Amino acid sequence: xxxxxxxxxxxxxxxxxxxxxxxxxxxxxxxxxxxxxxxxxxxxxxxxxxxxxxxxxxxxxxxxxxxxxxxxxxxxxxxxxxxxxxxxxxxxxxxxxxxxxxxxxxxxxxxxxxxxxxxxxxxxxxxxxx
Numbered sequence: 001x002x003x004x005x006x007x008x009x010x011x012x013x014x015x016x017x018x019x020x021x022x023x024x025x026x027x028x029x030x031x032x033x034x035x036x037x038x039x040x041x042x043x044x045x046x047x048x049x050x051x052x053x054x055x056x057x058x059x060x061x062x063x064x065x066x067x068x069x070x071x072x073x074x075x076x077x078x079x080x081x082x083x084x085x086x087x088x089x090x091x092x093x094x095x096x097x098x099x100x101x102x103x104x105x106x107x108x109x110x111x112x113x114x115x116x117x118x119x120x121x122x123x124x125x126x127x128x129x130x
Contacts, residue, residue, distance in 0.1 A: 003100040004058040011057070013064035017047040024124035028052070028112050035060055035120040044070050046121065053113050055104065060117035062097045072125060079122045086115045 020038035027034045033052030039045065046064040050057055063082075067075040085091045085102060093099055104110045 003096060004055065008054040008058040008061070011061045013047055013061060013068065014049065015047060016049050017045070020047075022124045022127055024120050024127060026116055026120040026123065028056075028116055031113065033113055033116050035117050037064075037117070037120050037124050039121075039124050041072055044068055044072060044075050048117070048120075050117065052116075055110055055113040056116055059101055059114045062101065063117045063121050066095075066097065067121060076122070076125050079118050079125065083115055083118050083122065086111055086118070 016036065017038050017040060019040070021041045023036065023038040025034070025036040031053065033050075033056040035048060035050045035052075035056070037046060037048045039047075044067055046068045048060055048064055050060045063079070067078060070078065081091055082093075082098060082101075085093065085098075086105065089105060093102065101114050104114050
C-alpha cells in the first residue's frame with residue numbers, strides 16, 4: 001500500500017501533452033473517477049489528467065510509467081494482461097507496482113478504481129491514427 005501512496009503523492013506523467021497521436025477519456029459514473037490520456041508513439045509517451053480516489057490516481061500514474069517508452073504493440077500486450085488480471089484474476093506478475101495493484105482484487109468495488117486508467121490507455125492505443 002505504501003508503494004501505491006508514493007505514486008499517488010508523486011505523479012510524474014500528470015499534465016496533458018499539447019501535441020498527441022491519440023487520446024481517450026473514460027469515467028466511472030458510480031464513484032466519479034475520471035481519466036483522460038494522450039499518447040505519442042514511437043516510442044510511446046503517455047500523459048494524463050485524472051480525478052478521483054487515491055487508488056485510481058496511483059493506478060493511472062503506474063500505467064503511464066510502465067507503458068512510456070514501449071512500442072505500441074508491447075504496450076497493448078501489457079495493458080491487456082493487467083486488465084485481465086485485475087478483472088478476472090488471470091496471470092501472475094512479479095513487478096512490485098502490479099503486485100501492489102493486485103492486492104485490491106479482494107475488494108471487488110475497488111477493481112473499477114484500479115482498472116479505469118488501464119482501460120482508458122487500451123482505448124487510446126486501439127483508436128490511434130498514426
